[in-house]
Every structure is written in C-alpha cells, then in structure tokens.
Amino acid sequence: xxxxxxxxxxxxxxxxxxxxxxxxxxxxxxxxxxxxxxxxxxxxxxxxxxxxxxxxxxxxxxxxxxxxxxxxxxxxxxxxxxxxxxxxxxxxxxxxxxxxxxxxxxxxxxxxxxxxxxxxxxxxxxxxxxxxxxxxxxxxxxxxxxxxxxxxxxxxxxxxxxxxxxxxxxxxxxxxxxxxxxxxxxxxxxxxxxxxxxxxxxxxxxxxxxxxxxxxxxxxxxxxxxxxxxxxxxxxxxxxxxxxxxxxxxxxxxxxxxxxxxxxxxxxxxxxxxxxxxxxxxxxxxxxxxxxxxxxxxxxxxxxxxxxxxxxxxxxxxxxxxxxxxxxxxxxxxxxxxxxxxxxxxxxxxxxxxxxxxxxxxxxxxxxxxxxxxxxxxxxxxxxxxxxxxxxxxxxxxxxxxxxxxxxxxxxxxxxxxxxxxxxxxx
Numbered sequence: 001x002x003x004x005x006x007x008x009x010x011x012x013x014x015x016x017x018x019x020x021x022x023x024x025x026x027x028x029x030x031x032x033x034x035x036x037x038x039x040x041x042x043x044x045x046x047x048x049x050x051x052x053x054x055x056x057x058x059x060x061x062x063x064x065x066x067x068x069x070x071x072x073x074x075x076x077x078x079x080x081x082x083x084x085x086x087x088x089x090x091x092x093x094x095x096x097x098x099x100x101x102x103x104x105x106x107x108x109x110x111x112x113x114x115x116x117x118x119x120x121x122x123x124x125x126x127x128x129x130x131x132x133x134x135x136x137x138x139x140x141x142x143x144x145x146x147x148x149x150x151x152x153x154x155x156x157x158x159x160x161x162x163x164x165x166x167x168x169x170x171x172x173x174x175x176x177x178x179x180x181x182x183x184x185x186x187x188x189x190x191x192x193x194x195x196x197x198x199x200x201x202x203x204x205x206x207x208x209x210x211x212x213x214x215x216x217x218x219x220x221x222x223x224x225x226x227x228x229x230x231x232x233x234x235x236x237x238x239x240x241x242x243x244x245x246x247x248x249x250x251x252x253x254x255x256x257x258x259x260x261x262x263x264x265x266x267x268x269x270x271x272x273x274x275x276x277x278x279x280x281x282x283x284x285x286x287x288x289x290x291x292x293x294x295x296x297x298x299x300x301x302x303x304x305x306x307x308x309x310x311x312x313x314x315x316x317x318x319x320x321x322x323x324x325x326x327x328x329x330x331x332x333x334x335x336x337x338x339x340x341x342x343x344x345x346x347x348x349x350x351x352x353x354x355x356x357x358x359x360x361x362x363x364x365x366x367x368x369x370x371x372x373x374x375x376x377x378x379x380x381x382x383x384x385x386x387x388x389x390x391x392x393x394x395x396x397x398x399x400x401x402x403x404x405x406x407x408x409x410x411x412x413x414x415x416x417x418x419x420x421x422x423x424x425x426x427x
Contacts, residue, residue, distance in 0.1 A: 006118020022409040024053030044417040051324040052338035056412045060318035067313045068292050069098040075270040080104045080123045082290025086404045088423045089117035104288040108133035113426045124151035127158045131165040138169040152178040154189045159201040166207035174211040181219035212257030213239045228265050232272035243279045259286035267305035291400045294318040298348040298398020321395040334379040339372045348398035356392040
C-alpha cells in the first residue's frame with residue numbers, strides 16, 4: 001500500500017546503483033548510488049557522460065512549473081497535470097509542491113506507481129473495467145481514508161462491470177461521466193442522452209458514486225477555437241443539467257467535479273469554465289494539461305495556448321537530446337548516434353539546435369534531421385556547413401510523452417552544464 005507521503009520511496013531513488021540500466025551516464029560512475037553521483041555535480045559535457053544522453057534544463061523545468069501554477073491560480077482552476085507525460089514521481093511531487101490538486105493518469109499501472117510514491121489524489125482519464133485492478137483499487141481506498149480517486153465512465157456496460165467487480169467494497173469509487181468530443185473522436189458517450197443513461201446506471205450501482213462530468217477537448221474534430229468552446233459549453237451544460245436533475249444530491253459530495261484540458265486548448269477551458277453558473281455545490285474546475293512540464297521544440301511549441309495569449313507568459317522547452325557525430329561520409333551528409341530508441345518521432349522528427357566542439361557552442365545552422373534509424377539520426381548539411389566527427393549536436397524534441405519513456409534516468413543540468421539531480425521514470 002502507499003506510503004504516507006512518498007518521502008521514503010523518493011529517498012530510496014537516490015540509493016539506486018548506477019549500472020547498465022541507465023543510458024548516457026558516465027561509465028566510471030557504475031557502482032555509485034544515484035545520490036552519490038548527483039553530489040559530484042559533474043558537468044554534462046566534460047564529466048564523462050556518453051552520447052546519446054537526454055537532459056532536462058533545471059532552470060526551464062522550474063520556469064514551466066511556476067508558470068502553470070500561476071496560470072491555474074489566475075483563472076481559478078484546480079490542476080491535475082497528466083502524469084503519463086513523464087511517469088516521474090519526483091516530478092509529480094514537484095508539481096504538487098507547485099499547487100497541483102493531484103495527478104491525472106491513464107492506466108492502472110500508472111496508478112500503482114503514483115500510489116507507491118504517496119500520491120493521494122488521482123484522476124484516471126479512462127474507464128477502468130479490469131476486475132483485478134478494480135480489486136486492488138478497492139483495497140487501496142479501504143486502507144487509506146485520505147486517498148481520493150476519480151475515473152471516467154462512458155458506458156452502461158462499463159458501469160455494470162465496475163459495480164460487479166467492486167461488490168461489497170467499503171468505499172464507493174467516484175466516477176465522472178465522460179462526454180465524447182464528437183463523432184470520430186476518441187472515448188466518451190456521444191450524446192447527452194447517452195450520458196444520462198450512464199449516469200442512471202451509476203445511480204443504480206452501489207459500488208460507484210457520481211461526482212461530475214469530464215472530457216477531452218483535444219479530440220474535437222477539426223478543432224478550432226469556436227468548435228472547442230462549443231463542446232466545452234456542452235460539457236458545462238451537462239454538469240448543470242445533472243445538478244438540476246438532482247443527480248448529485250444525497251451522495252455526500254462537497255463539490256461537483258468538472259474536468260477537461262489537454263495542452264493545446266487550456267485557454268479555451270479557462271474561458272468557458274469561467275462561465276460555469278452557480279450549482280447546488282461548489283465546482284472543482286479541474287485542468288489536466290501535462291506536456292507543459294518539459295514542453296518541447298516541435299508540436300507543443302506550435303499549439304500551446306500561450307501563443308494565443310502571450311500576455312500570460314511562455315513555456316520553455318526543457319529537453320535536449322545530445323548526440324555525437326559518428327560518420328561524415330559526404331559533404332552533404334552526416335550521422336549522429338541517436339535514433340528511434342532515444343528520441344520522440346511520432347509527431348515530428350527531432351530538430352538540430354546547437355553544435356558543441358571543444359567547449360564552444362554555436363547554432364546548428366545548415367544542419368537538418370531528415371530521418372531516424374534505430375540508433376542513428378540522418379543529418380543533411382548545407383554546403384559549407386562545419387560539422388565533424390566527434391562534434392556534439394543538441395537536438396530539440398517534439399512530443400514530451402514519447403520522449404520521457406525512452407529514458408529511465410534523466411540528468412537535470414543547469415545552464416553551465418552542471419548536473420544537479422537525476423529524474424527516474426517508471427514506464
């Protein structure tokens with residue numbers, strides 16, 4: 001079962017030994033604990049780190065955490081950032097320290113990781129119908145009165161499976177009805193009438209308790225500001241209709257949960273959630289954006305709402321993947337030693353940002369990543385581009401959610417390259 005606050009489990013991470021499990025770390029550090037290596041404050045570029053190596057910027061990471069904390073506070077939103085992005089309990093706890101209500105997750109394994117590190121509030125953005133996982137969830141809820149868990153339901157069948165698996169449990173599982181974002185979108189009941197039928201099924205299920213409504217506006221077909229706001233207003237109206245029908249009465253609730261918000265439209269969520277009418281109970285307006293913690297230099301750099309509301313601030317890309325040029329077969333081509341095993345590539349290829357040689361760093365002008373093999377980045381170089389075997393190339397990545405999962409231990413480096421900590425991931 002979960003620790004009181006996760007402090008013991010977090011401390012134990014520093015006691016792990018550096019060995020073959022962890023890519024990019026200095027070979028001469030094997031046998032040291034992670035804590036001992038961190039205490040050495042080695043330099044990422046001169047301290048024996050082997051390429052490829054993924055690093056997080058200490059300053060940019062802190063900036064992003066502070067920015068979203070401020071944004072949520074300014075707009076009266078509770079914040080449960082999606083933990084699937086990093087699956088890094090150290091970052092979960094930093095997010096909580098920066099005001100997060102809890103952590104959003106997607107599948108049972110992620111819940112168990114969070115619980116092992118003391119996370120007390122979890123929003124599962126999925127319907128949970130696996131009987132074995134529901135049994136473990138019931139045990140967690142029974143053992144820890146302070147554990148708050150909320151998950152989606154979007155079908156009568158799902159409600160029936162959950163209720164059967166949870167029969168006889170001490171605490172009902174809190175659920176929100178998921179409103180789908182439209183035809184052709186992902187999960188969620190497609191119509192308000194179907195949402196009502198799901199809510200009726202919850203009311204008839206002793207092991208479940210209806211606490212609100214939720215959805216994901218990022219799946220709105222042909223999304224634009226008008227369509228996204230229209231769907232969000234449907235979600236707000238659904239919460240109000242459920243409340244007017246008395247669906248939250250007599251359940252012991254002290255608040256109604258209203259949740260949405262990925263990383264591309266949280267400005268629309270803030271605007272529409274500000275319009276929520278007075279209901280019979282206070283409303284927990286729960287935002288779930290997760291990619292902000294590291295941001296990126298590709299997809300999310302293009303779609304972040306801060307592009308539309310620059311007065312609110314700007315996220316900063318905190319990731320950099322360092323690879324080394326290992327082949328320069330022609331004046332127009334070079335190969336670096338990072339590939340699909342190391343870099344996100346599902347949305348966009350990495351982008352060459354800087355080149356380092358002998359301690360000097362310069363922009364990677366004239367260098368373009370044109371493809372990835374398993375362990376190689378294909379680089380095209382324009383005529384006259386200075387790039388040699390042995391140079392380090394700093395790559396910007398697109399899509400944080402498929403960057404973290406390729407690295408079990410990520411150095412966090414200050415601007416001068418000093419590595420001050422290591423972030424452990426659990427995928």
